[in-house]
Amino acid sequence: MNADAQLLAALAGVVGAPNVLSAAGDLAPYVNDWRGRYSGRACAVVRPGSAAEVAEVVRRCAAAGVPLVPQGGNTGLCGGATPADDGRAVLISLSRLQRIRAVDPDNNTLVAEAGCTLAAVHEAAERVGRLFPLSLAAEGSCQIGGNLSTNAGGVHVLRYGNMRELTLGLEVVLPDGRLWDGLRGLRKDNTGYDLKQLFIGAEGTLGIITAAVLKLFPLPRAQAVAWVATADPATAVSLLGFLRDRLGERLSAFELIGRAALDLVLEHIPGARPPLAEVPEWSVLIELGDPDAGVRLDELLEQALADALEAGLIADAVVAASLAQRAALWALRENASEAQKIEGVSIKHDIAVPVGRIPVFLERAGEALRQVWPGVRIVAFGHLGDGNLHYNLSHGREAENTAFIARGGEVNRIVHDLVDALGGSISAEHGIGQLKRGELQRYKSAVELDMMRALKQALDPQGLMNPGKVL
Numbered sequence: 001m002n003a004d005a006q007l008l009a010a011l012a013g014v015v016g017a018p019n020v021l022s023a024a025g026d027l028a029p030y031v032n033d034w035r036g037r038y039s040g041r042a043c044a045v046v047r048p049g050s051a052a053e054v055a056e057v058v059r060r061c062a063a064a065g066v067p068l069v070p071q072g073g074n075t076g077l078c079g080g081a082t083p084a085d086d087g088r089a090v091l092i093s094l095s096r097l098q099r100i101r102a103v104d105p106d107n108n109t110l111v112a113e114a115g116c117t118l119a120a121v122h123e124a125a126e127r128v129g130r131l132f133p134l135s136l137a138a139e140g141s142c143q144i145g146g147n148l149s150t151n152a153g154g155v156h157v158l159r160y161g162n163m164r165e166l167t168l169g170l171e172v173v174l175p176d177g178r179l180w181d182g183l184r185g186l187r188k189d190n191t192g193y194d195l196k197q198l199f200i201g202a203e204g205t206l207g208i209i210t211a212a213v214l215k216l217f218p219l220p221r222a223q224a225v226a227w228v229a230t231a232d233p234a235t236a237v238s239l240l241g242f243l244r245d246r247l248g249e250r251l252s253a254f255e256l257i258g259r260a261a262l263d264l265v266l267e268h269i270p271g272a273r274p275p276l277a278e279v280p281e282w283s284v285l286i287e288l289g290d291p292d293a294g295v296r297l298d299e300l301l302e303q304a305l306a307d308a309l310e311a312g313l314i315a316d317a318v319v320a321a322s323l324a325q326r327a328a329l330w331a332l333r334e335n336a337s338e339a340q341k342i343e344g345v346s347i348k349h350d351i352a353v354p355v356g357r358i359p360v361f362l363e364r365a366g367e368a369l370r371q372v373w374p375g376v377r378i379v380a381f382g383h384l385g386d387g388n389l390h391y392n393l394s395h396g397r398e399a400e401n402t403a404f405i406a407r408g409g410e411v412n413r414i415v416h417d418l419v420d421a422l423g424g425s426i427s428a429e430h431g432i433g434q435l436k437r438g439e440l441q442r443y444k445s446a447v448e449l450d451m452m453r454a455l456k457q458a459l460d461p462q463g464l465m466n467p468g469k470v471l
Helices: 003-013 022-032 051-064 118-126 142-148 232-250 260-270 297-310 321-336 336-343 357-370 398-407 410-420 439-443 446-459
Strands: 044-046 068-071 090-093 100-102 109-115 167-173 177-183 206-217 223-228 250-257 282-288 316-321 351-353 376-383 388-395
Touching: 022 044, 022 090, 022 118, 051 068, 051 090, 051 167, 051 177, 051 206, 068 142, 090 167, 090 439, 100 118, 118 142, 223 232, 223 297, 223 321, 232 282, 232 297, 232 357, 232 376, 250 260, 250 321, 260 282, 260 321, 260 336, 260 376, 260 410, 282 297, 282 321, 297 316, 316 410, 321 336, 336 376, 336 388, 351 410, 357 376, 357 388, 357 410, 388 398, 398 410, 410 439
Parallel strands: 044 090, 068 090
Antiparallel strands: 100 109, 109 206, 167 177, 167 206, 223 282, 223 316, 250 282, 250 376, 351 388, 376 388
């Protein structure tokens, strides 16, 4: 029996033989990413059922010098959960860690294992009249461990923050197999370094998250949603300030959608309908929420939008009159990525700049790209309320698009250099993975990279945790 076979037999003894997959057909769903961009090979997929089993799997792989690739729902966009092509790694699927270990309404916390889907966490919170506010289009399949490992954001960062701000404690298996229990539901704890922040956003390169203490909030019992047409991104930024002044913390989402994105949704998503009489060049999707069911948010929003119309901040608007209409408006926004996937391959960017610089970015990036590629199609949409845009580029004709995609490095240089000049980030919420590893070297300072490498060396001196990602 060779070394690989011996290791797999040992791992089967830990997790049970049915949870060690090595046949090519069984591995395929795990070694290909959602976008179809990355494909790798693995020695095996191992599916532990508890944190203790994860720790023992890691300990045995570390002793054998075998690389490890942790994976949640495999919904990432940067290849962060796809193994290398050498076939050496053991891929650890966290999908069997599905328990909600505790819900504490008094402390407004919930303890979820890493394999819980985001939708399952939402349901557990709602059963006790609470909200877990992270909201993503992939909530039915993405898992909490992946959300933490990429520091996921979504549509409600404006009001509630991203995963860093929504997490109080973690349980993590370290690269040597030790299990760190940091599951403390405390909002104040100044006893040394805040170790959980090392692992949030680290994409499994420093350890494997197995559970987390998550913050809960009062469940919004009154909601209002509107779709509005605005002249341009600069006017949309002014509208954001106007509504925040008028509506305060009730404003929970403020999403910008360019016409190209909306056109793709209307073309490719069954049942999608234009929200307004005319398709605007720029739209904003607005959501309000309040825990008081008696508050007439629709009336408050209608009045605020009437005042915005008088102030010249919007050209048209519709306020959803039912739950079905709210869902239909949100579907137009949430299906933008899926519609673009159906349309074909594009060069995707997940960027962030200070909110007030979004219009400058859009204007300068568009001008620079069209000077080189006059027919470029710019599909821009995203979370204007927190300064995060998805900025995706392609050509309308297939032959031209193939040539355009081949020059992705040049495209990225134009976009990312501008983002950097505006004080922004080349990755707002999708992570680095394999996709942006080279870009990170260009835009992080030497001091930042040295600190990151020092952390990696200290925690993972063998370099076995998710190799080839981030650094």
